[in-house]
Amino acid sequence: MTNEERKLWYMFLKSLPVTINRQKVFDRYIADFYCAEYRFIIEIDGSQHFLKEGAQKDRKRDKYFESIGIKVLRYSNYDINYCFDDVCQDILNNMGSRNALASPEGEAVSRTAD
Numbered sequence: 001m002t003n004e005e006r007k008l009w010y011m012f013l014k015s016l017p018v019t020i021n022r023q024k025v026f027d028r029y030i031a032d033f034y035c036a037e038y039r040f041i042i043e044i045d046g047s048q049h050f051l052k053e054g055a056q057k058d059r060k061r062d063k064y065f066e067s068i069g070i071k072v073l074r075y076s077n078y079d080i081n082y083c084f085d086d087v088c089q090d091i092l093n094n095m096g097s098r099n100a101l102a103s104p105e106g107e108a109v110s111r112t113a114d
Helices: 003-011 052-067 077-082 084-097
Strands: 021-026 029-035 040-045 071-076
Touching: 003 029, 003 040, 003 077, 003 084, 029 052, 040 052, 040 077, 040 084, 052 071, 071 077, 071 084, 077 084
Parallel strands: 040 071
Antiparallel strands: 021 029, 029 040
16 A cells, blocks of 8 residues: 555554545556545545546546446545645535445445434
């Protein structure tokens, strides 16, 4: 993990009341973080993602994840280092706006984000 990924993991994601997987493999892609319950991926982008080639690859990746029903949340290293509270709040907001997957008993699993 990069420094920014470690910061997000140890200072926020690890303490959430849902399972977050690190370095989750999907087909030929590896997601930085994945939350199956809310079906979203969190990607932390370094400077290479803002170059033309990196941005094109990201669009292709995002399209793949969208096609299998997974939302991609992208944050830059700058966001993690200088707007950390905003990133954490955005993740919580996305959890609140996405329905949790149904439980095996067929009832919706819901969690509130504080």
